[in-house]
Amino acid sequence: MSDDATTTTASDDTAPDETVLEAELDRADLLTEEAVEVVEGIAAELTPEEITATDITATPADEAVAALAEVEGIDEADVLVEEEVLTEAPAPRPESPYDRPGRWYVLHTQSGYENKVRQNIEARTKSMNMESRIHEVVIPMQDVPEFNKKGERVVVQKKMFPGYLVVRCDDLARAGGDDVWYVIRNTPGVTGFVGAGNKPSRLSRRDVEKFIGVEPGGAAPEAGGTKPPGGDWWGKVGEVVRVKEGPFADFSGEIVEINFDQARVKVLVNIFGRETPVELEFAQVDQL
Numbered sequence: 001m002s003d004d005a006t007t008t009t010a011s012d013d014t015a016p017d018e019t020v021l022e023a024e025l026d027r028a029d030l031l032t033e034e035a036v037e038v039v040e041g042i043a044a045e046l047t048p049e050e051i052t053a054t055d056i057t058a059t060p061a062d063e064a065v066a067a068l069a070e071v072e073g074i075d076e077a078d079v080l081v082e083e084e085v086l087t088e089a090p091a092p093r094p095e096s097p098y099d100r101p102g103r104w105y106v107l108h109t110q111s112g113y114e115n116k117v118r119q120n121i122e123a124r125t126k127s128m129n130m131e132s133r134i135h136e137v138v139i140p141m142q143d144v145p146e147f148n149k150k151g152e153r154v155v156v157q158k159k160m161f162p163g164y165l166v167v168r169c170d171d172l173a174r175a176g177g178d179d180v181w182y183v184i185r186n187t188p189g190v191t192g193f194v195g196a197g198n199k200p201s202r203l204s205r206r207d208v209e210k211f212i213g214v215e216p217g218g219a220a221p222e223a224g225g226t227k228p229p230g231g232d233w234w235g236k237v238g239e240v241v242r243v244k245e246g247p248f249a250d251f252s253g254e255i256v257e258i259n260f261d262q263a264r265v266k267v268l269v270n271i272f273g274r275e276t277p278v279e280l281e282f283a284q285v286d287q288l
Helices: 003-014 018-026 033-044 048-053 060-072 082-086 114-127 177-185 205-211
Strands: 103-109 134-138 141-147 153-159 164-169 190-193 240-243 252-259 264-271 274-281 285-287
Touching (some): 114 134, 114 164, 114 177, 114 190, 134 177, 164 177, 177 190, 240 264
Antiparallel strands (some): 103 164, 141 153, 240 285
């Protein structure tokens, strides 16, 4: 027998079953022409036993990824499928004011002069070339729902802490902090830093994000609506209540004033070591 005959016989013995091969090609109909050639080439090199042992649970998409990766000479993990291309990237996480350069401190001033004192600090910072060390002065504000003369519910902005400012500056506990402290402390209208003794206390991340950042899950109250009945109120002046929602959630304080016309209550809340009056809706407080 000639060598050619021997070669022909060996090729016939190792040729893959045509039915199996056609099924494999049918399942690869989504592949590019180059990818199809790769699949056919791989199948031609397999024995019938190897084809039978091949994992037939792979989907056409899986085979397309594998074939395309081989054509392009890249790893399968680097092949982007349609779903991955069309999927939108997650929205970037909002920047927290706590992560800005510097540290946050609380300043005390006279109630009603917060805006003037902020302007004084900003002007003094500029005149003394301290812009790179005193970065930001903020008056914490909050949206407060109220009822106008027509009985409509409207939202107005009010100071969260009357008599207080929040300043972001270099860490006062580090070297050179005394210079920053001196500039801020000696600004007209500033009566002092909040802290134990003469040591200003830095605000925590939780407090910064609550007082300066957007309140998580806090949606602004809708304007309009009807005036809730004051007759549903259960509290009385002098009673200690717990704030159950809003920026002062989990604080407790004494009721000092009740407004049945607007369905609001004024509570003395201990903030930064001082009793501060806070106006709240009836629904925002609960009994202890």
